[in-house]
Amino acid sequence: MDRLAPSSGIALDPVLRARLTALFDEGWEIWRRFDVEVRQREWHPFVPADYERMLQTLLPLRAPGRRFLEWGSGAGVITIMADLLGFEAYGIELDEGLVDTARGLAERHGSAARFQAGSLLPSGYRWRSPTADDRTGTIGEGESAYIGLGRPLDDFHLVYGYPWDGEEPLMLDLMRRYGDPGATLLLHGGGGTVEMFRGGRRVPPLVRT
Ligand SMILES: C[S@@+](CC[C@H](N)C(=O)[O-])C[C@H]1O[C@@H](n2cnc3c(N)ncnc32)[C@H](O)[C@@H]1O
Numbered sequence: 001m002d003r004l005a006p007s008s009g010i011a012l013d014p015v016l017r018a019r020l021t022a023l024f025d026e027g028w029e030i031w032r033r034f035d036v037e038v039r040q041r042e043w044h045p046f047v048p049a050d051y052e053r054m055l056q057t058l059l060p061l062r063a064p065g066r067r068f069l070e071w072g073s074g075a076g077v078i079t080i081m082a083d084l085l086g087f088e089a090y091g092i093e094l095d096e097g098l099v100d101t102a103r104g105l106a107e108r109h110g111s112a113a114r115f116q117a118g119s120l121l122p123s124g125y126r127w128r129s130p131t132a133d134d135r136t137g138t139i140g141e142g143e144s145a146y147i148g149l150g151r152p153l154d155d156f157h158l159v160y161g162y163p164w165d166g167e168e169p170l171m172l173d174l175m176r177r178y179g180d181p182g183a184t185l186l187l188h189g190g191g192g193t194v195e196m197f198r199g200g201r202r203v204p205p206l207v208r209t
Pocket residue numbers: 045046047048049070071072073074075078092093094095098118119120121138139140141142161162163164188
């Protein structure tokens with residue numbers, strides 16, 4: 001596994017910028033519909049990330065051949081963005097309806113991003129918190145997605161998740177036990193922050209403001 005280093009130039013080609021803006025606009029439109037049609041009727045864990053913040057986070061991490069995985073890819077915007085930025089991008093999502101939404105979005109935006117229905121938890125994984133509480137919060141149960149994806153977790157250079165409060169330790173544990181030791185984990189926080197971890201340790205983000 002390579003070590004991540006900032007790519008030299010992060011200027012965004014205007015054509016790519018326009019494609020990303022169109023993707024984000026449609027992503028927000030999908031979210032508005034999902035909120036009215038699904039979330040206002042019953043609770044659902046899907047809430048979208050800050051797309052612009054994620055763009056700024058991913059830009060300096062681009063490099064040829066780098067594989068990106070989104071845990072819980074929702075409507076697919078971040079995985080599709082990663083593909084358009086040049087990553088080999090995959091998303092795993094438990095809700096099959098959202099997987100269909102993401103595949104449709106990818107097709108409309110000319111993206112080769114791949115989406116797999118199933119769980120981000122590898123088969124046999126059991127979460128054991130330091131307090132022996134094995135509840136996984138909003139991270140639901142289902143058949144593990146990695147076999148369908150055709151790649152184990154340690155095939156990815158960059159893994160991204162948007163955990164709900166209190167679920168960060170589980171995602172760090174997953175990376176520690178199943179991820180490549182040189183891989184980078186990006187965790188989106190509820191306040192729109194993005195934290196970066198390597199080898200289980202927090203590292204400064206490469207975002208330029
Ligand atoms: C907070 S949302 C994040 C959506 C998207 N990653 C983003 O950043 O915009 C969490 C997503 O994880 C999905 N999810 C929950 N449990 C899962 C599991 N075990 N495996 C895969 N996806 C899961 C939910 O359905 C939801 O879409």
